[in-house]
Amino acid sequence: MTIASARDRRVSTGIGQRSEALAAYAFIAIPMLLFLVLNIGSILYALFISVFQWNIRSGAGAFIGIANYQNVFKDPIFIRAIQNSVYYAIVWVPLTMAVGLFLAVLVNQKLRGRTFFRAAFYFPAIASSAAVTVLWIFLAQPDGLFNGIRGALGLNPIFQLFGFAPNQNWIGDSHTALNSVILLNAWTTSGTFMLFYLASLQTIPGEVYEAAAIDGAGSWQMFWRITFPLLKPGHYFVATVAVIGALQLFDQARIAGGTTGDPANALMSVVLYLYNLAFFKFDFDRAAAVGLILFAIILTLTLIQRRLFGSAPSW
């Protein structure tokens, strides 16, 4: 009797578990289906488009193999777009990560009004990027606020040492346009990275700091010997998100430099180049090839980052 009820319970539990599993799979089915259709399906469809002469009205024409991929690399504007995107990623990612980490460590302290500062630092991230970019253009124009302030503070001689005129056209000049957009995005995105790092900071056990304090470690040592290395999973996550975002630069470049990446291709990014091919030249097959090249670059860099930061430290 006892054995039979135990078996019944097991059977009943088994049915319950299967039911739960089925429910879970059913719920997962929605995002998985959307992921397969909208992500994987789109990638496969882009691959298909990229090897044909494609007309958006009549569909596939002649099979051209890898000709689109070859032609893209012969275009100096595409090469410039790659250079710009890579330069942007190399400068913007570490800069924004550093600012985000600094802000996270700052607002992680027991300071008065830290909730206010957390909200204030995050605020640019939730503002419309179009609105923020227009504001930035306004601030950075020749008779804008930035030039006005440096003039009032008497800093113009220092800027002139670096070749910047008192009425420097920061976004309209091809020598300074991309760096201006890098600064803009470092400002708007560092709040988001602050939040990511803040979440990572909560995972570091307090005992580690207590032990370090007993051993006589100072704040600086604690940061470099404990906080920074133990944030390795956070670094990986933030760096991955940042690199993907950097290589997908579009809206700020489009607003500040127009569809042609002005001035003189200084703001031509890979995604802007793709957008021009697709929607202004209706060259969708070549645009699909550019999309897949960008996908390959991002995938490769993500795998490299995973190799560099992927394993979490043990303590």
Add this chain to the structure above:
Amino acid sequence: MRRSVLALGASIVMIAGACTSGSTPAPSTGGTTSAAPGGSAEASGASAAPSADLSAITGTAKLSGWQSSDAENKALQDTVTAFQAAYPNVKVDYKVITGDYPTVMATNFASKNVPDLFYVDASFGQPWADQGFLEPLDDYFTKYGFDTSAFFPGYLAPFKGSDGKTYGLPKDGNTIGMAYNTAEVQTAPTSLADLVTAATALKGKDGLKAPICLNPGLDRGLAFIYAQGGSIVSDDGKTNQVDTPQTKAAVQWYLDLFKNGIGMTASDMGDDWCGTSLGKKHAAIAFEGGWLDPAMSSTYPNVKYAWGQIPTGSSGSPVTISYTAAYSIGADSKDKDQAWVLLQFLAGKDGMTKWTSGGVALPSRTDVPTPTGKDILVAQAQFAKPGSGFMKGYGDVQKAFQDAFTKEIQDKTYNADSVIAATKTAVDAALAS
């Protein structure tokens, strides 16, 4: 088990909802077509014998385009009202396309869900025709006896496809003229030498950042290349003419305006375009089209300015460039005949007279009265050459020129050779395509 059934049901409902929400068939505008031969065509602009009756066509025509101001919207609504009075059998369903017009139209072309009649900028005329997005109009001209000779040639040319057929009729047009602040410049310079003399005299005047506001590209520079006998391609569009001595001299002359402090870009003056520079008195002379007038009267009503022709250069002939947009019928339009009824009215004499009387556009036809104060800009249409859409791949040529020209200005080297070389490469590539 019940939970899993419930979850699966919820999934199916959500996915089905997501998949079907955008696929509801649009209600058909319907409309019947019975173009009986021997009827009458819209009289305006028609010189050939009419051969079909437009009044027998009934239904709805969907009309779409961009819209830049409330005044433009009112002018179009008034014109559509006039059309409805003349052709009560064809209703007009007008929808403004907001946002990035080419991008929105690309999705419309891809889904084959296009308006029956829509705006086509001259720069998109040839590419859209070559992609098969636009309906050729030549058969309509023949069938309904519509004469296109009343259009200024420079306005009609960009809508000829590579096959020689016409894919759009210019809804209006604008030429580039010289707007000058009458407080600074008393008499309009009539030659390029006079222009340089007048501008040099203005250098350093209080408030002026530069005497002339200039665009660093062919969208204005082409007028000065033509004025000095240069060109980009030959008239038949087959030969590269960028590296001729005339073109090179003209580009160098244009660069020298920047080098000598006579000209400056609007961007370097801290302005968004040269109209703002003229309005804020950062510059005394700007080369713009009729769109300048509403901007000046609404934003800078106290700045007095006048229009002059583009000064004559070494070519000895008056010349300028023009910009336009057309009404075109979509190749995938469901109601092409209804669209034609609307098109022949809007691009005809009566429709265009109504449209241009709204004060926001200039006529593209020779038989439409010139709006008050627009004499010079309309008169220039007689000799204006298209400022865009006159060759395949011109967008790439413009970009190559502007990128190289901007670099020369910003590097302060002011050498035409690199501009000519970059532009020549782009023209060769465009001609080869």
